[in-house]
Amino acid sequence: MSEVTDARATVARRTQKPLLTAIDLFCGAGGMSVGLANANFSVIGAVDIEPLAIEAYQANHPDVRVWEQDIRTLEPLGMADELGLKVGQLDLLAGCPPCQGFSTVKTRRQTTSVKDPRNSLVSQFGRFAEALLPKALLMENVPALGRDIRFGRLRARLERLGYGCAYGILDAADFGVPQRRRRLVMLALHGGRIGLVERTELAQSVRDAIGGLPVPDNSSDALHNHGESRSIKIQRRIEQVPRDGGSFRLLGEDAQLACHQRTEDRPNPGFFDIYGRMSWDDPAPTLTGGCINPSKGRFLHPEQNRAITLREAALLQGFPPDYRFPLSRGKYRAAELIGNALPPGFVQSQAEVIAVALTTAANKSVSDRGAE
Missing domain, CATH: 3.40.50.150 (Vaccinia Virus protein VP39)
Structure with missing residues (x-):
């Protein structure tokens, strides 16, 4: 032993x-x-x-x-x-x-x-x-x-x-x-x-943590069914990112935002994982206070065309499935609580x-x- x-x-x-x-x-x-x-x-x-x-x-x-x-x-x-x-x-x-x-x-x-x-x-x-x-x-x-x-x-x-x-x-x-x-x-x-x-x-993998959750629209959990609002342009960008670990870098330079095209040899480097999808069978990347915002990191769902939800973020942190986070000041403040935990x-x-x-x-x- x-x-x-x-x-x-x-x-x-x-x-x-x-x-x-x-x-x-x-x-x-x-x-x-x-x-x-x-x-x-x-x-x-x-x-x-x-x-x-x-x-x-x-x-x-x-x-x-x-x-x-x-x-x-x-x-x-x-x-x-x-x-x-x-x-x-x-x-x-x-x-x-x-x-x-x-x-x-x-x-x-x-x-x-x-x-x-x-x-x-x-x-x-x-x-x-x-x-x-x-x-x-x-x-x-x-x-x-x-x-x-x-x-x-x-x-x-x-x-x-x-x-x-x-x-x-x-x-x-x-x-x-x-x-x-x-x-x-x-x-x-x-x-x-x-x-x-x-x-x-x-x-443990992303699949282990959130693979069994319903599609948010079918959930009564406010931390899972809070929805998101994206411009048509950003939503189309998300839809183009390859499933299960895909990255916005695979879309080619023409599809990227100018501020996201910076590389490490230039001042104020961009972050390469933005608009990236999590991989089902790997651990999630480090969650931050921006964990429900795909422009802040690799926070897209492995296959659904959306960012992870607050409940998914909490489960990827290892919180119990019934742990409560207040929405009294909006979902982004709740995301900060989860990402900083x-x-x-x-x-x-x-x-x-x-x-x-x-x-x-x-x-x-x-x-x-x-x-x-």
Whole structure:
């Protein structure tokens, strides 16, 4: 039995009642919390500043105490007191500080610089860790953060507090998520160290995730049947893209928009995957906040002449089929929530390893006390 299989079996043998507590910083729509819950953590507190994200989170996690607040104004000890936690009692502090300031998509296009004020939010994760001294930490972000000096400062701060940190770049497709999505992952254990899980599942495909859904017009799900409006010219362009993985590049230069004909050797390069179709039997490309807009990436359905729907995007992220995303501010804002979320299955794989480490440490402590 592999270490990963053994770890999963250990988690499965635990009682159904969650024994480990967690707080989700920068919770967004709740992808992190879904993954933590699936790994048998009880998420007791969450924080985010975005009202629409909070609306989505509370619709799906009604029992979690949520702070809709700028995390920089939130006092960790006041939060802990309200949750009934003492310093050192929390099992897991998890979070994904907003990553747009580090995104290579934006920095390549020079629309976001390293001076983006959101970059400083990485230090808030360290501030909460220092105040609460949880037993373990889980942080995820875009790969570019790993090269930033702020990440080095965070690790140094955590190590001074007694945490052993392990970090690396992993792909969500290696953990059963039907999407290629590279992420920086950091795991830390107070007074110890946890190794990263590098691969746990066979790759899932677009077909596995959305192949069984009805045509949107035949669905009563508002996240699947929201429709789209295209000009005749754009609709004809979509219809011409070859099925099952086809690309607009195959249509020839005359069929392309001028702004899409740029190549990497020219300023402000275009993105070659725009107006491309997903492939049925491969994982989806990385979803973004523009995941229902075919001009933003390879977001066309493999065979139907349309972009993927919000429900399809959510399933490709690994959300449960009944997970709710609000349409109160329109479908494109809902798409941002989905595209910016963490894939729950990816989170779960890392959180299960943390759960095993914490449970093993707790059992050893009990055993040691009994031997005295």
